Amino acid sequence: MLDKLRERQKTIQIVFLISALVLVLKAAQLQLFDDALSRRADATTIHRLTIYPPRGLIFDRNDSLLVANNAVYDLMVTYNQISPQMDTLKLCRLLGITRQDFEAALKKDWKSGKFSRSVPFVFMKKISTTTYARLQECLYEFPGFFVQARNIRAYPYHAGAHVLGYINEVDQRDIERGGGIYASGDYIGATGIEARYEDRLRGRKGFNFQLKDNLGRIVGPYADGKADTMPVSGDDLILSIDARLQQYGEALMANKSGSIVAIEPSSGEILAMISAPTYDPNELAMTNDRGPVFQRLHSDPLKPFFDRTVMAKYPPGSIFKTVVSLIGMQEGTLNPNAGQGCGGGYFYAGRLYKCHGHGGISNVVDALAYSCNTYYFGEFRDIVDKYGFNNPHQGLDKFHQYCYEMGLGRRLGVDYPNESSGNIPDSRYYDRIYPKRLGGWRSPTIMSLGIGQGEIQMTTLQMANLAACIANRGYWYPPHLAKGFKSGGDIPKQYRQRQNVSIDRKYFELVVEGMAQCVNRGTARSCAIPTIQVCGKTGTSQNPHGDDHSVFFAFAPKDNPKIAIAVYVENAGWGASYAAPIASLMIEKYLHDTIAAERKYLEERMLKANLIEKYLQNRRQVALKPATRPAAPAMPSPNIPTDEPTGQTPATTATQNERKRR
Numbered sequence: 043m044l045d046k047l048r049e050r051q052k053t054i055q056i057v058f059l060i061s062a063l064v065l066v067l068k069a070a071q072l073q074l075f076d077d078a079l080s081r082r083a084d085a086t087t088i089h090r091l092t093i094y095p096p097r098g099l100i101f102d103r104n105d106s107l108l109v110a111n112n113a114v115y116d117l118m119v120t121y122n123q124i125s126p127q128m129d130t131l132k133l134c135r136l137l138g139i140t141r142q143d144f145e146a147a148l149k150k151d152w153k154s155g156k157f158s159r160s161v162p163f164v165f166m167k168k169i170s171t172t173t174y175a176r177l178q179e180c181l182y183e184f185p186g187f188f189v190q191a192r193n194i195r196a197y198p199y200h201a202g203a204h205v206l207g208y209i210n211e212v213d214q215r216d217i218e219r220g221g222g223i224y225a226s227g228d229y230i231g232a233t234g235i236e237a238r239y240e241d242r243l244r245g246r247k248g249f250n251f252q253l254k255d256n257l258g259r260i261v262g263p264y265a266d267g268k269a270d271t272m273p274v275s276g277d278d279l280i281l282s283i284d285a286r287l288q289q290y291g292e293a294l295m296a297n298k299s300g301s302i303v304a305i306e307p308s309s310g311e312i313l314a315m316i317s318a319p320t321y322d323p324n325e326l327a328m329t330n331d332r333g334p335v336f337q338r339l340h341s342d343p344l345k346p347f348f349d350r351t352v353m354a355k356y357p358p359g360s361i362f363k364t365v366v367s368l369i370g371m372q373e374g375t376l377n378p379n380a381g382q383g384c385g386g387g388y389f390y391a392g393r394l395y396k397c398h399g400h401g402g403i404s405n406v407v408d409a410l411a412y413s414c415n416t417y418y419f420g421e422f423r424d425i426v427d428k429y430g431f432n433n434p435h436q437g438l439d440k441f442h443q444y445c446y447e448m449g450l451g452r453r454l455g456v457d458y459p460n461e462s463s464g465n466i467p468d469s470r471y472y473d474r475i476y477p478k479r480l481g482g483w484r485s486p487t488i489m490s491l492g493i494g495q496g497e498i499q500m501t502t503l504q505m506a507n508l509a510a511c512i513a514n515r516g517y518w519y520p521p522h523l524a525k526g527f528k529s530g531g532d533i534p535k536q537y538r539q540r541q542n543v544s545i546d547r548k549y550f551e552l553v554v555e556g557m558a559q560c561v562n563r564g565t566a567r568s569c570a571i572p573t574i575q576v577c578g579k580t581g582t583s584q585n586p587h588g589d590d591h592s593v594f595f596a597f598a599p600k601d602n603p604k605i606a607i608a609v610y611v612e613n614a615g616w617g618a619s620y621a622a623p624i625a626s627l628m629i630e631k632y633l634h635d636t637i638a639a640e641r642k643y644l645e646e647r648m649l650k651a652n653l654i655e656k657y658l659q660n661r662r663q664v665a666l667k668p669a670t671r672p673a674a675p676a677m678p679s680p681n682i683p684t685d686e687p688t689g690q691t692p693a694t695t696a697t698q699n700e701r702k703r704r
Contacts (some may be wrong), residue, residue, distance in 0.1 A: 060132065060676050061214070088264050090251055091250040094190075095246060095247060096245065096275045097229075097244060097245060098243040098276030098278045106207060109196070110195070112195075113193060115174045116167050136173070137177070138173070142173055169189070169401060197323040198359050200322050201327075202288050204234060204349045204351070206285060208233055210229065212230045222627070231244070235279070235281065239524065243277065244276050246273060246274040248271045248272045250267075251267075251270060278529070280315065280527065280528065283315065287314045288314045288463060295316055296318070297653065298651065299611070299657040300319055300350060300609070301316060301502040302316040302609050302625075303315055303503050305506045305630070307603050309505075309519055311523075315523070317351050319342075319345075320656075344654065352462060355500070356502065356503060357591075359494040359583040360494055361608075362494030363409070363492075364410065364579055367409070367410060368553055369444045371549040371552065372546060378406050379406075382402070382403045382420075395415065407559055410564075411556055411565070412560075413560070413564070415493050418492040423489050426438050431484060438488070440466040450466050456522060458523055461548050464499045464501050464504055465498065466501045497506070505593075506521070506606055508609060512553055513577070515542045516546075516547050516550050518541050518543075556579075557597040560580065561596070565595065569626035569644070571641070574630065574634075575595075576629060579596070580622055581621075582594035585660065589656050590614075591611065592610070592617050593617045593621050594609050594617050596622075596625050604632070605633065611655050623648055
């Protein structure tokens with residue numbers, strides 16, 4: 043009995059010792075290792091007021107201010123500090139609100155944990171400078187209310203909406219991804235350059251700490267202000283964009299759908315980046331009620347939010363013949379000095395694939411100047427069949443490799459969101475469509491690629507970069523929008539790394555001459571600039587749903603080029619109709635800062651042209667067309683009326699003649 047009593051006593055002692063040890067460890071955790079209680083105590087005695095930094099300004103390449111900061115003010119309130127004797131009606135008059143608005147702004151779900159009666163919250167956002175000035179004189183009459191300054195964006199040039207982007211208030215995902223950088227109510231770059239360089243533009247917040255009493259009232263600074271931190275302004279960003287060229291391009295593209303990209307060949311810096319239709323970036327400034335604006339822009343059938351410079355994947359049409367020429371000469375399948383007759387088209391398997399009557403072709407320069415489809419149908423087949431008619435895979439994959447070196451069929455890595463890679467098909471692509479068990483594919487199946495049709499897709503950015511590569515005679519720099527920072531910080535190093543193409547410079551010189559002659563005496567002669575040797579190439583991208591697309595890319599001057607440009611105007615017809623004139627005006631504006639008197643008629647015609655109805659008609663035709671399963675790609679239509687309407691052909695099965703021949 044005594045032994046049992048002692049054993050029970052020992053057990054009780056052990057339990058007490060373990061309990062005491064647990065309590066000691068818990069106390070140590072709370073006091074030494076876990077600062078949660080300390081932070082909770084601070085939260086009830088210390089009020090932290092956020093001081094927001096000015097967001098970095100954005101300038102163009104000529105130091106013109108593209109994005110400015112305007113001061114706005116948020117009226118904050120601490121519920122527990124509101125005096126019952128306060129003149130509420132006077133405050134409502136100063137703010138321009140009703141008593142019902144006042145009560146609604148104070149009504150919060152206190153049980154949710156999101157709000158506290160002793161912690162300040164936003165009573166009214168984005169008070170104007172005028173209202174703030176009226177309120178500031180008598181703010182002392184309204185205990186619990188104070189003003190917190192913020193900066194929002196303004197756009198002096200009313201241009202560049204897609205490039206510049208806009209800012210939004212952070213949501214919960216932004217807060218979680220930010221790792222403590224963001225809190226509810228903060229602003230963040232949502233699109234464009236604002237989003238891409240958010241880490242440099244946002245700056246660093248400062249904080250002011252104040253002591254509170256047991257009723258939540260401010261009684262003075264905490265630690266005599268020693269814990270306060272000052273905000274750090276965001277870095278000012280210098281863009282490569284030329285503001286006046288951007289404005290001019292947007293004016294030329296008014297009432298049209300399409301895009302323009304202009305690049306400085308020697309650096310890869312983007313001079314203009316225009317997606318049309320566009321909108322005034324000031325419409326989405328944080329001072330406005332943006333809800334109706336967003337709704338209007340999102341529901342607009344013209345799709346102004348869709349950035350056609352990097353997101354739209356277009357068939358390039360005849361501008362792609364420059365690529366075929368370069369690869370053919372490098373691979374030895376194209377003799378640059380050999381001529382060829384053109385009897386109005388390319389004859390194959392009992393069918394004539396039409397060209398226009400431009401006469402005989404003396405050499406590759408003539409072929410580019412007059413954009414002969416017959417020449418490039420045959421030449422592309424020669425490249426693909428270099429290793430044998432029954433071995434097209436090797437030839438096409440070699441062609442694909444050269445295209446990749448020129449920045450086609452892949453993302454260029456521009457410092458701008460949502461870039462598409464486009465599409466340059468290789469042998470695996472066609473093997474999936476034409477399996478060997480069904481006979482496979484051969485060069486005639488895909489010869490439409492030789493004139494920029496079929497499955498080739500390029501962004502306008504890629505087209506402009508290709509023009510820059512040709513202008514440089516075989517190399518390019520990744521296109522980019524950031525030129526530098528006012529603080530002296532460097533742009534990402536990949537934008538200074540030269541990308542070389544493994545094609546001999548002498549072949550680039552021949553293509554350059556062909557592009558020069560295209561402007562001097564060929565398909566683009568109507569837009570030649572008397573004082574500038576422009577080197578360009580027209581294209582007309584066939585549209586199975588309506589009017590063809592107008593395409594042009596170019597660079598100038600011919601020697602020591604300063605600008606490379608691509609213009610794509612949807613549903614606008616031949617390349618020489620709209621794309622080439624717009625590009626020539628942009629080139630002249632950039633190089634001479636004015637348009638010559640004898641070319642003012644052309645400028646006026648482009649500024650006044652309205653193609654929106656054509657665009658909408660095409661959209662309606664597409665919407666009304668019954669949905670069908672995409673079929674396999676095929677040989678081009680035999681009814682190509684000229685050298686230029688050579689865009690994307692709807693994918694259809696290969697012709698019966700071709701299948702019989704195989």
